Amino acid sequence: MTKIRTLIVDDEPHAMEIIRRYATHIPEIEIIGTCNNAIEAFQTIQYQAIDLLFLDIKMPKLLGTDLVRSLKSPPMIIFTTAYQEYAVEGFDLNAIDYLLKPIPLKRFLQAIDKVMHFLHGEKATELAQEEIQHTQDHFLYLRVERRLIKVNTRDILWIESIKDYIMVVTKEKTYQTKQKISVTEKLLPQGEFMRIHRSYIVPLNRVEGYHPNHLLVDGNKIPIGRNYKQACAEKFDPKGTY
Incomplete structure (x- = not known):
């Protein structure tokens, strides 16, 4: 079994001990050290291979x-803090999770589950997005090359599904990630996007033109699926028919 080499960084000995004790329940976790400040942690990371960092935020x-x-090249990060206001910043830094002190064992185990999903290429994006959806309605978090990338939903031109992957197309860049389009659809701001095909989602404010077989989005023809024609006609055609 490959161990996840883990470093705990916290200026509170009690908080550090709780994480260490919880970690004894997880055979995959190997605690290789502890640090009581971020500078000491920085030095440790330069000389030791670290896979996972339990990291307090507010330290001297x-x-x-x-x-x-x-x-x-930061390792996987789980932030641990008593301050909820750092949550958005934490996920901006592609953290796997954000634990509020005092940390219940159940919540700790959920964070470790996210680590396991992340390592096995599963849905870390969905899990993290659910955690912060209430604070960031206009951002979508995508797992791209083992990192969580924040995409402003206002920049999205369309979302396309290809087998088990989705492509999120913006003017500047196209992001590809392994995720079902149905999952992505649930994570988007309500009322701002529309599923028009089994493989396509478009933002309503980007639609430039309507045809019974396609929508015009940023000069591109996005096909309308047969099962979505009536809904699209009602939305985009004044007559409401196709």
Whole structure:
């Protein structure tokens, strides 16, 4: 069994001990050390291979978030803090999870489950997005090359499904991730996007023109599926027929 080499960084000994104790329930987790400040952690990470970092945010000398920014290739991050207001910033830094102190064992185990999903290429994106949906309605988090990428939903031109993958197309870039389009549909802001085909979702404010067989989006013809024609006609055609 491959161990997940884990470092705990916290200036509170009691909080550090709780994480260490919880970790004894997880055979895959190997605690290779602890640090009581971010500067010490930075030095440790330079000389030891770390897979997972349990990281407090509000610490003396250097914030945990600033530590992550200073790392060229940060490991997986689980933030641990008593301050909920850092949650958005934490996920902006592609954290796997964000645990509020005091940390219940059940919540700790959920975070480890996300780590396992992430390592096995599963739906870390969906799990993380659900955590912050209430604070960031206009952002979609996508798992791209083992990282969580934040995409502003206002920049999306359309979303296309190809087998088990989706492509999120923006003017600047196209993001590809392994995720079902039905999952993505649930994560988008309600009332701003529409499924028009089994393989396509479009933002309503990007639609430039309507034809019974397609919508015009940023100069591109996006096909309308047979089962979606009536809904599209009612939405985009004043007559409501196709």
